[in-house]
Amino acid sequence: MIEVRGLSISHPGGICALDSVDLDLIEGQHVALMGANGSGKTTLIRCLNGLLQPTSGSVLVDGLSTSHVDDLNQIRRRVGMVFQNPDDQLVTTSVEAEVAFGLENCAVPVDLMRQRVDEMLEAFSLERYRHTPPHLLSGGERQRLAIAAAVAMRPVYLLLDEPTALLDPASGEELMRWIERLCLDQGICIVHVTQSPEQASRAQRLLVLRRGSLAHDDKPVVVFADGLSLEEDGICAPFSVRCARSLPLPLDPLPLTIEDLDRQLAHWTEPASLERPSEPCDDVVPQMGIRHVSHTYAEGVPEPIQALDGVEMEIGRGQILAIAGASGSGKTTLVQHLNGLLRPTRGRVELDRIDLTDENRLPLMQLRRRVGLVFQFAEAQLFAETVAEDVAFGPQNVGLAPAKVDEAVATALDAV
Structure with a gap:
């Protein structure tokens, strides 16, 4: 014990x-x-x-x-x-x-x-x-x-x-x-x-x-x-519990799983009128293009790792995009291509039709200002002595005036 x-x-x-x-x-x-x-x-x-x-x-x-x-x-x-x-x-x-x-x-x-x-x-x-x-x-x-x-x-x-x-x-x-x-x-x-x-x-x-x-x-x-x-306490109840609480009849015992909820609702009749969900909007302007991108780690060694293979997709302005996949499917590798941290083994990534490898038209500093990235492990990008100094690091490096840096830090900290 x-x-x-x-x-x-x-x-x-x-x-x-x-x-x-x-x-x-x-x-x-x-x-x-x-x-x-x-x-x-x-x-x-x-x-x-x-x-x-x-x-x-x-x-x-x-x-x-x-x-x-x-x-x-x-x-x-x-x-x-x-x-x-x-x-x-x-x-x-x-x-x-x-x-x-x-x-x-x-x-x-x-x-x-x-x-x-x-x-x-x-x-x-x-x-x-x-x-x-x-x-x-x-x-x-x-x-x-x-x-x-x-x-x-x-x-x-x-x-x-x-x-x-x-x-x-x-x-x-x-x-x-x-x-x-x-x-x-x-x-x-x-x-x-x-x-x-x-x-x-x-x-x-x-x-x-x-x-x-x-x-x-x-x-x-x-x-x-x-x-x-x-x-x-900042804790959300299981989905099945939240569903049960939204119903006009009490469920006892409280269903902790979807299977429990399904069994208890087997004889429940739903209301005749339910709001139809809104249709998704297809009018999206492409801003970033991934063109047949492949990436191989340790290329040329006996056991190279093929992380991406011919990925083709577009990301629109103002779009919220979810990237899902099993562990090791290439999710992190893909997003690290989007701000130039990784370069494709084959293919290219474009921002407003400009190849990210073309530093004459899109300098790396400008790219990083336009495409932010938060790593899977926060510790990989936090290194200053205080929270405010960490948040201020980026704005300072792109040349903002001290007053603008302070304003940006205050706004960011308030937002989160």
Whole structure:
């Protein structure tokens, strides 16, 4: 059992991240942890295996204290963790070596180690990448690799910080089934940080943090029934619950899944008149053109990676465009072509009919002013000492006057 008593953490500047949290976590339980951004979710799970030390209070893992240095080695064997950003924990030069890394450090016998590595590569659909360097995987594939390496260690408790955030829906669903099997078959306690109410509804227990305090601790059906309070915590109820609340008849019990909702509505007759959705507007002026674009990573080596193959599309002025695809399908590679971070192996990308590689007609500085890009991992583009300095960096580099920079920063911060 993990016993948390009076756990508080304060960051420099008097910022309270956790405030007197009391909590027990038992083996074999699937626990979801939700809360608004900045509510203390990541801070809490990093305390559970001793990565962070409390300002006050205590954390005991099967009687071992995270505050005692001599206990930390045993605690971290028992409590595995997968970070929100997989790059924070991938350290080797191949997928196979990454899965084996923790096992080697714990002196697992070679035959058993090979067996576990093979099991994890197959279970997480990574077999074809066995000898691939992790940095050549997509974000979702790196996330799967980090989870596989943690599960290979056979922990008693497993902490997952938004493990499906980078995964496509099919891979996310597969991981959720894995979580349920690990709890049921191996008795592992899994603490699953998530922003997805649908995923949280599948847990046995749901914790909700509000500004560092534990606001809810109950079964998901009980927590999600308190709709108004959850909205104050920045949490949305599952789609099925929101649908049920919009109906003119109460549904009991509250449906946590679409399947539950469908069963309860089997004999319900819908109103005769419903508003027809508006038709999409097809009058879009093309502004950016992707012309038969292909991109190959590590071209010329024995195992090149074909990320894009003959992509042809147009993006219109004022258009909102969604790009979907499985992990490793080329989504990030495609968007990084749109502001010149990557150049096509074949084909071209045009902005207002100008090839992005034509720097005489479209200098790189002008291109980057017109086509902004937010990376998958925010840490890859944040580097200043303060939030305001980070926001001001771009406007300053394009030569805006100080007063205009201050105005742009104020407007941007207010918008978000």
